[in-house]
Amino acid sequence: MTEPPRHSIVASARLLVVKVGSRVLTGEDGLLDPGRLEVLGEQIDSICREGRQVVLVSSGAVAAGMGRIGLGQRPAELAHLQAVAALGQSCLTEAWERALRRHGRHVAQVLLVADDLQHRARYLNIRNTLRALLDYGSIPVINENDTVSVEELRTSFGDNDRLAALVATLLGAPLLVLLSDVAGLHDRHPTEAGATLLTEVPRIDAAIESLARDCPAGLSKGGMASKLAAARIITEAGSHCIIAGGRSPGVLAAICRGDPVGTLFPGRDVAMPAWKRWLGWSADARGTLRIDPGARDAILTGGRSLLAAGIAGLEGSFAAGDVVSLTCGGRPAFARGLVNYPATELSRITGLRTERIADVLGYCPYDEVIHRDNLAVISRD
Numbered sequence: 001m002t003e004p005p006r007h008s009i010v011a012s013a014r015l016l017v018v019k020v021g022s023r024v025l026t027g028e029d030g031l032l033d034p035g036r037l038e039v040l041g042e043q044i045d046s047i048c049r050e051g052r053q054v055v056l057v058s059s060g061a062v063a064a065g066m067g068r069i070g071l072g073q074r075p076a077e078l079a080h081l082q083a084v085a086a087l088g089q090s091c092l093t094e095a096w097e098r099a100l101r102r103h104g105r106h107v108a109q110v111l112l113v114a115d116d117l118q119h120r121a122r123y124l125n126i127r128n129t130l131r132a133l134l135d136y137g138s139i140p141v142i143n144e145n146d147t148v149s150v151e152e153l154r155t156s157f158g159d160n161d162r163l164a165a166l167v168a169t170l171l172g173a174p175l176l177v178l179l180s181d182v183a184g185l186h187d188r189h190p191t192e193a194g195a196t197l198l199t200e201v202p203r204i205d206a207a208i209e210s211l212a213r214d215c216p217a218g219l220s221k222g223g224m225a226s227k228l229a230a231a232r233i234i235t236e237a238g239s240h241c242i243i244a245g246g247r248s249p250g251v252l253a254a255i256c257r258g259d260p261v262g263t264l265f266p267g268r269d270v271a272m273p274a275w276k277r278w279l280g281w282s283a284d285a286r287g288t289l290r291i292d293p294g295a296r297d298a299i300l301t302g303g304r305s306l307l308a309a310g311i312a313g314l315e316g317s318f319a320a321g322d323v324v325s326l327t328c329g330g331r332p333a334f335a336r337g338l339v340n341y342p343a344t345e346l347s348r349i350t351g352l353r354t355e356r357i358a359d360v361l362g363y364c365p366y367d368e369v370i371h372r373d374n375l376a377v378i379s380r381d
Contacts, residue, residue, distance in 0.1 A: 005266060006200070007239050013136075013175035016047065016256075019164035019230075021059040023181035023244030030074075030262055030378045031067040031303055032060055032088075032311035036247070040179075041099030041251040044139065048105070050256065054106075054170065056141045057164040057192055058096065064088030079258030085210035089143065096141050108138045110143035117166055118284035127170050142167055169237045169277040174267075176234045177255060178227050184263035185211060185224065200264045204232045205381060231265040240264065240273030268290050272376065280376035283323040286332070287343060288371075289315025296328040299335060300380055304335070305368040308349045309359060318343050324370075337375035340366040 020040065027033040044054050062074060062081065065088025068089025075081045093109040100107055110130070116122050133140045142161055161178060168176040179381055184194040188211070202314025212224035224243075244251050254261045272280070306326070318324055319342045320366040325333035337345070346369065349357050358364040 006260065006264055009264070009266065010175065010256055010258045013173075013240070014051065015053045015055070015171060015173045016177055017164055017168040017171065017173045018044070018054045018058060018177045018179065018252065019160055019276060020059065020179045020246055021160070021181065022059040022063055023177050024101050025058070025060040026063045030063060030277060032064045032092065032095060032096070034055050034314060037095050037099040038102075039249075040105065040246070040252065041096070043250065045100065045103035045105060046253060047256055048139075050136075052208060052256070054131065054139055054165060055134070055173070056096070056139055057160055057167055058092060058141050058143055060161045061085045061088040061092050061143055064091035064095065072102065092143070096139070100139055106340040107141045108133045110140050110142045110162065117278075117282040120278065120283070122171065123278055124280055130167075130171060130379050143337050159226045161226040162233070165241075166282055168234050168239060169272075169281055172239075172271070172274060172277070174239050176230070176241045177252070178230060178241065178243045179251065180224075180227065180243060181245070181247065182224070183245040183248065183261075185228070186244045187211065190252040198263050199260050200266070201231075202234065202263065206226060232379070235265050235267040235275050236266045236272070236380075237280070238269075240267045242376070267354040276376035279338065279374065280325060280378045283336065284331075285320035285325045285336055286322040287314060287324045287339075289314050289324055289328055289339070289346075291328050293328060296326075296334065299326070299372075299375065300377060303372055305353055306375065307367070307371040308346070308352050308369050309354070311346070311348065311350045311369065314343060314346055316343060326370075331381070332379065334379045334381070335375055335377045337370035339370055341369060 025032055041329050047054055047263050061086050065084035066074065067088070068087050068091050075084055082304055085232050089111070092106060096107045110127070116126060126224050130140050142163070143159060163177060164178065182190050183197055184200060185198045187196045187198060208275065209228055212228050231243065234241045242255055242262045242264050244255060245376060248261065289311050290313040291306065292312050293313040295306060298304040299306060318339060320340055322339055323336055324339045325335050326337070345361055350358065
């Protein structure tokens with residue numbers, strides 16, 4: 001008898017990235033609840049005893065900082081918010097350490113900003129460090145370095161859901177678990193009468209994204225919209241995602257048994273190579289190429305390289321070897337890749353057939369503007 005897809009997915013997942021949201025870790029007073037960390041710590045230990053490895057992406061630094069200095073309300077000003085996060089980081093890490101130490105395990109705090117993953121050498125160093133920590137039997141506890149992250153300076157991930165997805169792609173983890181204060185994705189807002197939990201979503205499209213109706217309030221930066229964006233990243237990369245209620249008793253154990261809890265987002269059949277995962281989501285794009293529908297179809301359905309003839313226009317100032325995004329028809333970027341020509345030269349050969357490049361530039365170092373080996377598809381909508 002063939003195993004159900006969910007059972008086969010979780011059975012083969014030896015490495016899990018588990019993101020725990022602020023609302024899962026806090027009580028009704030909005031402050032960190034050590035009891036909830038202990039419950040989750042017990043489940044994490046049980047998973048590790050099965051021979052699996054777990055990487056935690058944990059929110060809760062602001063809540064921990066508020067509790068430490070007796071604040072009753074989340075600060076609104078950026079500097080004060082970052083200060084409270086700095087005060088809470090050590091408390092959050094120590095709370096996880098206490099929750100896991102009783103099971104003979106230790107945690108390792110890892111603070112990241114977006115720049116850490118955008119640069120290839122630092123990206124690889126982080127991956128090697130996390131793998132070494134796992135080899136030691138430690139539980140990496142990852143969080144954004146809120147003290148120095150500034151969204152306007154592009155050093156911020158935006159939310160820990162995206163950070164968790166990027167960590168999962170960095171490690172090639174087959175399963176990302178996003179623990180939320182709701183049981184998963186519903187066919188309408190979960191507070192509405194008759195709302196039904198969707199146990200599996202084969203594909204994230206506009207109709208699915210429209211189901212995310214977030215209510216901005218409280219301690220959490222993310223919401224269902226950010227979780228769907230994270231699920232889109234991980235499933236396009238070829239791994240799987242489950243969004244589930246973090247307050248449900250034994251939720252992680254149930255997930256690892258293959259029980260139908262939460263919402264499963266199965267990944268694509270073929271896992272994306274590590275190099276393309278970095279290109280697709282972590283590298284910093286320096287410009288944008290607007291391409292025609294024919295070139296887009298050739299890339300999506302034929303796995304072809306991008307030629308100058310398929311480019312309708314470009315934006316940004318980039319050099320050869322930089323990462324650029326590909327768009328078509330005014331829609332969001334559907335691919336990213338390493339460009340072989342600088343913007344100054346590419347603007348002169350846009351729309352030209354390959355055999356005419358040498359006539360315009362005086363030389364033709366590459367037939368392809370972006371070779372398919374250096375091209376990562378990030379959306380097929």
